[in-house]
Amino acid sequence: MRDENKCPQDEVSFEINDMSINQLPTNYPLLIIHYDRKQLPKDTEERYCDCPSYMKLDDLTRSYFTVTENFLGEISLLIKPIINDEKRQSIFSRSTTRKIFSLLNSQYINHEGRSKVLEATRSLGEHICIDCIRHYQNPQLLKDNLEAAIRLPKGHFPEPAMQEKVLKTILLFLKRCHSITSGEDLVESMAQLVQRKDPYGILSSVHDIVHLLSIAPCCFQMVEQADSSSSIKLKPEFQNYESIRREYDSRIIKMTMSNGFCLSAEQWSYLFYRNMQHEFEMASIYQKLHTAQSFTTATELFYNMAxxxxxxxxxxxxxxxxxxxxxxxxxxxxxxxxxxxxxxxxLLKKVLNFLINLHK
Known part of the structure; x- marks a missing residue:
């Protein structure tokens, strides 16, 4: 760890300006996770007498440095029994766990460091809020709320296998077919193609997914053919499964966020793929769509549910x-x-404690 400057998952920087890691105070809140607190030095001067950056602090700054360290140490003590117990680890989403360690990895020796602590605190607070919401959502309520947020009739949100099938069929169909002139034509032709293989029929799923991809900015474009006719094609940036899939996922997440609906990255991964393997992709999409209003929206949803x-x-x-x-x-x-x-x-300690107590 001493030779690394970044946490690969959340890209947490451990450096402050030109101050190298070796010049920074030892991170005792983080050590509490790994060691018995009784084994660590209790006296502040004993802990930091060999740290030049700490010894240069004035008395007031030292006192608040200690207050910060104590708060973070208490957070470490709160989470330690949970992260070491497989049965209780689900209290926190994995996104929240990463945010906790982002905070605990922070340095707060100067103003820049304290700004990073506050940024990590605000971000963690939002993730705790979403985890509280997650506690109150049962799977059926979650799906009902999702369908309402993206304006689908109840029971119309397609299962993961169906989403994949329709998107891959769109890709294949538009590569091979050169006579599609409208969205309605695309839906009808695709439904006929897929229904020949699927006796249960997926017309509504085809219609809903094509409609979603047609919302501005549209994923389709009209392309002139050699015979001067025109046909619908996917735009160049969406002509492979990974790109059209990310766009599809992003649009649903964006619509739900704009309608006051909050889910963790793990929940999105499960809804879209029925597994947790795509959690990082979902977290990336969420972060890209995140606005200053997102936390406020989550707070209102938490309040209404709680x-x-x-x-x-x-x-x-x-x-x-x-x-x-x-x-x-x-x-x-x-x-x-x-x-x-x-x-x-x-405040952060209070909301974290509430989340933990929800599961007792």
Missing amino acids: KHAQDDPQTVEHLKGYFQLLSNIDLEKDASQWYQYTGALS
Whole structure:
């Protein structure tokens, strides 16, 4: 680890400006994950007397450095029994687990480092919110909400095998056929082709998927043929399965996000592929579509679900407020104000503790 500067999954930088890793303070919150806390030095001066960057700090900064370290250490203690217990690991989505370690890998020796801590805190807060939502969603409710968000009739969201079949058929069909002149023509011709192989029929799935790909910006284009006629083709950037599949997945995720629907990357992977192997791809799509409003949307969805499921409405109100405050973190301003900075870490610990207690 000492020779690495990046975490490959979340691209967390361990360096600050021109300060190398070896000049930074030892990361005791991270060590708590691996060692018994009793084995680690308790005295701050003993921990950092050989660290020049720490010894240069003024007394006030040192005191808040210690406060930060204590908060992160408490978070380490909260998650340690969970990540070491296979039966409890599902409390956190894998995205949330990575965000936790992004935070624990942070350095906070200066303003730049504290800004990174706040950025990691805000991001983790959003993922905790989504994990809380995940707790309240049963599979049928999840699918019903998804269909409503993308305006499909109930029961019309295609199964993963059907999604793959239709998309691959579109690719194959448009490569071979040169007489398709409209979207309706494409749907009808494809449905006839696929139904010959599938006696149960998939007309609605073909129609829904072609319609989704036709929404602006359209994935199709009219191409003039040698005989001066025109035919629908896929645009060049969508002429292989991987590219059209990513576009299809992205469009559904974008539509659901714009309609106030939140899922973890693992849930998206399961809905689209019935496995978790595509989780990183889903996380990448989500990150690309993420906006400043995304956390606010997740907070509202959490509140609407939790107030009907929790016996303690006051707790739900408090949590809504905590998530709202975390979503409004100002990286530049709050990193300069110790009260705001440590307050954000305190809020994070509270929402993390709530998520853990949901599963007790």
